[in-house]
Amino acid sequence: MTNTLADLELLMKSRQGLIVLDTVEEDRVLTLLRLLADRLTLPLFLWSRTKGLRRDGNDNAVYGTADPAQALAHIGSSTVQALYYLSGAGPLLQDSGLAEHLRDVATQLSRQPGAIVLSGVALELPEGLRRLSATVKLPAPDAAEFRRLLQRILRDMKRDPSAVQLTTEEENRLLEGLRGLTLLEAEKVLTRAIVEDGRLTADDIAHVIRAKKEIVEREGVLEYYPAEEALGEVIGLAGLKDWLAKRTHIVRSPKKAAEFGLTFPRGLLLIGVPGCGKSLSARAVANEWGLPLLRMDPGALYNKYIGETEKNFRRACDVAERVAPCVLFIDEIEKAFAGNGSSEDGGVSQRVFGTFLTWLQERKAPVFTVATANDVQRLPPELLRKGRFDEVFFVDLPDEPTRREILALHLGRRNQDPARFDLPAVARATVDFSGAELEQVIVSALYSAFAAQQLLSTEMLLVEAARTRPLAQVMSEKIAALREWARERTVPAN
Incomplete structure (x- = not known):
């Protein structure tokens, strides 16, 4: 906050x-303004609709100033050089008369x-006030503030x-996990x-995860x-x-990693054959690292009203940063930006894509x-391009030993003893099958x-395998082209 x-x-x-001040944390705003007033040796006055205008530390308000117009009139006529915090005044500024009055008083104070x-998140000020104002984004509380809070x-x-x-590492994980919550939360x-x-x-880290889930659900632009x-x-x-x-270890001990010269990893792009575990891997990463998993569905962010799609996308990115550290999962990202460069949607896809690229490159959270x-x-x-993601992996179809393991896993999940089956025979009979297709063979x-x-018998599994035409055979040319493209451009995940 310094x-x-x-x-x-x-x-x-x-x-x-x-x-x-761009924030929802009025308590932190008050703390900050008290420090500021002390530094500048200025009195601090507080205003709210319920209490009116009063000097900080004094419960007696100036008579009649619960009315915002009267409060502004008093500030404008006062000869006292001071700092005035108008709590909850943002929505009132949609009144053109009040907005003009505030502009006049602010202009007077600038001399x-x-x-x-004022404070609030993404306050929509009228044009005249926007030109006159300066916006400062109050950073979210850091681990040091949370440590003081815990004490x-x-x-x-x-x-x-x-x-x-x-342990020290667990305490750091807990405090880092609180990032994105307000001090009150x-x-x-x-x-x-x-x-x-x-x-x-x-x-108790689970309590933090639940609190972040509530934030995501409340905002409604990402799925927990x-x-x-x-x-x-x-x-x-x-x-x-x-x-x-x-x-x-970087994720679990970010402070040590920073001292070593390492930053939090940015992310991965997983390209490959459908059904080979790309989405499963994304979910497993969040579980392994003990982080919240947020899913962005870009299609759900599109809106027919001008400017709303871009606003939704920015809100989604803001929520992800607020909940950080977290894993943000975007499935089949090519569908989200397939219209990039097209004029059919009025350039919305292009603008959203540009916003997303900038965020990928420049985000600090x-x-x-x-x-x-x-x-x-x-x-x-x-x-x-390098810098958007740390690495681009290609996820190919499983080989024979991997197919045996996948078959054993799915049989075990369905109360079947894998030892009863001739898994090598089934694995040999399922060349070009993806993990999802192997699971479906067992289900069928x-x-x-x-x-x-x-x-259930091995013979039944072999019959179902023989009936199945895997996607890799149905679309063999496309899969071959995908492998050829990935050969020099990606890192093998298998």
Whole structure:
């Protein structure tokens, strides 16, 4: 918050009469403005619709100033050089009369030490006020602020510091996990966790995940996706797993990684044959790293009203950054931007794509983006440029040993003992089958066995395999072209 304070001090010294703080955290705004007023030796006045205009620390408001017009009139006529915080005034500015009045008062204040401060997220100011104002985005609380909050909670609850039963690494993970929550939200999460069993342990990180889920659901532009699959359930893909394993410690110990000169990984683009585990891998990454998994459906963000699609997309990116550290999953990304460059949608796809590329390149928040694609011909070439993603992997069809493992996994999930089956024979009979197609062979054979009131057998699996035409054979030319394209452009995931 130190940099923000310095920015505000500079704006005040530059005679900026109207300042907008982009945040929902009024408590932090008050703390910041009190520090600012103290630095500049200016009195701080607070206004709200319920209490009117009063000096900070004084409960007695100026008579009649609950009316915003009267409050502005008082500020305009006052000879006191001061800082004025108008809490909850943003929506009132849609009144053209009030907006003009505020503009006049802010212009007057710009000629002397003093300013009016508003706060809110993405406040829509009228044009005249927007030109006059300066907006400062208040950064989300960092780990240091959350650590101070935790210490205060323990002190207020009269709990011994030994109630925090966390290793240094676990405590850092917990505090980093709180990123994206307001201090008030974090206080509720930590207090509830301590009250439940009288202590704070690594298990309480789940409380943080739940709190972030509520944020995502409340915003409605991203889908909170349950990450239930473990990385061990992803059969094969040794190259991808090795790459992820080397970055696990960075995710779990970002502070140590930063001291070592490493930053949070940016993300992956997984290209390959449909049904080979790309989406499963994305979900497993979030589970392995203990991070929330958010799914972006770009199609759901498109809106028929001008400008709304771009706004939705920016909101989605903002939510991902607020919930960070997290994994952002975009399935079949080529479908989202297939219209890029086309004029059929009035250039919306092109603008959204440009916004997305800029965000991929410049974001600072620890958001690990995993995008999947099946059709490389529809992928905009700009997306493949280094810097957008850390790596581009090609996920190919499973080989025979991997097919055996996949068959054993899916049989076990359906209460079938894999040892009863001749899995090498089934694996040999399923050349060019994807993981999803192997699963479907088992499901279809189970239907047949249940209908015949028999135990599932190897023969039934072989019959279903023989009936199935895998996608790799139906679209052999396309798969061959995909492999050829990937040969020199991607890293093998298998």
